[in-house]
Amino acid sequence: MSTTRQKILEVTGELFARQGYAGTGMNQIVAEGGAALGSIYHFFPGGKAQLCAESIRRSGELYLTLIDDIIGGAENIDEGVRDFFLGAGEHLVRTNYADACPIATIALEVASTDEELRQATAEAFGSWVSAAARHLQRGGVPAAEAAQLATFALAALEGAFILCRASQSTEAIESVATHVQRAVQDAVARVDRSKGRGTGPIPGRSSRGVQADA
Amino acid sequence: MSTTRQKILEVTGELFARQGYAGTGMNQIVAEGGAALGSIYHFFPGGKAQLCAESIRRSGELYLTLIDDIIGGAENIDEGVRDFFLGAGEHLVRTNYADACPIATIALEVASTDEELRQATAEAFGSWVSAAARHLQRGGVPAAEAAQLATFALAALEGAFILCRASQSTEAIESVATHVQRAVQDAVARVDRSKGRGTGPIPGRSSRGVQADA
DNA sequence: GTCTATAAACCGATAGAC
C-alpha cells in the first residue's frame, strides 16, 4: 500500500548490492532519499537486519522474473542463456561494473555470521536455480540433469560477476557465457540424439560452432 | 623478520575472508589474538586499508601456491582440476562452510567503493587465472583457449563457493566440478585429436564417462 | 506516518608510558 515502504526497499536494495550489508549505514539510506530514519524503523521495527532480510526477498523475486522474462522469452534455451549472459554483461558496463548480482555480496558477508539472513540468500539462489532448471526441462533436458546444469550456470554467472567487477572487464562473463552455452547445447543435443531427432550436425561436437564472443 | 607482523596478517586474512572488510573491526583482530592495537598501527601505519591491501596480496600468493601444488602435482590437468575442486569442497565441509575464497567477499565489497583495494583483488585473481592457464598449456591447450578456459574455471569455482556457503551444501561445487572437468577434457581431447593421437574413445564425446559425483 | 534530536555503543585511529 504505502509507497514509502517500497521506496525504502528500492534504495536499500541498491546500496546493499553495491556496498554490502556492513558497508551500508542506515543514515546513508536516509541520505539517498529513501525516507526519514523514523519512517524506516516504523516500517521495519526489526531494524537493519529485518530491512536486509526483506530486501533480499524482494531482490530475489525481481531477479527471478528477470530470469523468466529473458530465458522464457527466447526461442530456445541456449539462445535464452546467451541472451541472459549478454544482457548481464551489458548491464555491468552500463553501470560501471557496480550492478551485478543483487545479493551476492550480502550472501558472502552473512554466510558465517547471520543464520537468518544466510537462509534468505539461500532461498533466493534456490528459486533462481529452480527457474533455470524449469526452462531447461522445457527444452527437453531431464529433471536431474537440468537441476545440476542450472546450478552450474548460476555459479558460473556469479563467479563471472566477481571477476568482472574486480577487473572492470567483461572478459570473464564472455568466457563463462561461451562455456555455459556449450554445456546447455550439449545437454539438449544429447536428448535430441537419444530421441532420434536430427536437429543438426551432432556427432563429434565440433570444436567450433558455438559462436565466438571475444 | 618479525613474527608479530605475520601473525597479524594471518588473523586478519582469516577474519576478512569470513566476515568481509567492513564487517571486521580492528578491535576484533586484536581480540582474536593477532596483537595489540598499537602493534597493528606500528606495522601498518596506513591503518585498516593498508592492512587489507597487504592481506589481499598475501592471500593471493598463498592461494597461488595452492593452485600450483595441487594442479601441478597431479598426473594430468583434468585430474588436477578434479583434485582441486574436490579438495575445496572438503575444506568447505571441514570449516563449516566458512573458508572458501580468501578474497571474494572483500572483492565484492570494495569493487565499487575503494579503487586501490579493487586493484589488489584484481591482481590476485589475475595471478590465479595465469597459473591455471599455464597448467592448461602444459597439458597441450593452446594459449588463447587456455586463458579463456582458466578464467571460466575460476569463475565457476568462485560462484560455487557463494552457492555452497549460502546453502551449506556441496551440491554446487560438485555440479561445477563435473562441468569444468568436462570442458577441460574437451579442450585436451580436441588438441589430441588434431594431433592425430588416439588417447581414447573421442568421437561423439560420450554423454557419460566423466565421473558422477552426486 | 513523518520527522528531528539524541542516546548508547562502537568504530578507526592516536598518544604516550613502558
Place this chain on the structure above:
DNA sequence: GTCTATCGGTTTATAGAC
C-alpha cells in the same frame, strides 16, 4: 616494539514532538 587509555566520529536504534 608493545601495551593501555582515550579521542573524535559514526553506528544502530529510540524518544517524542508534530
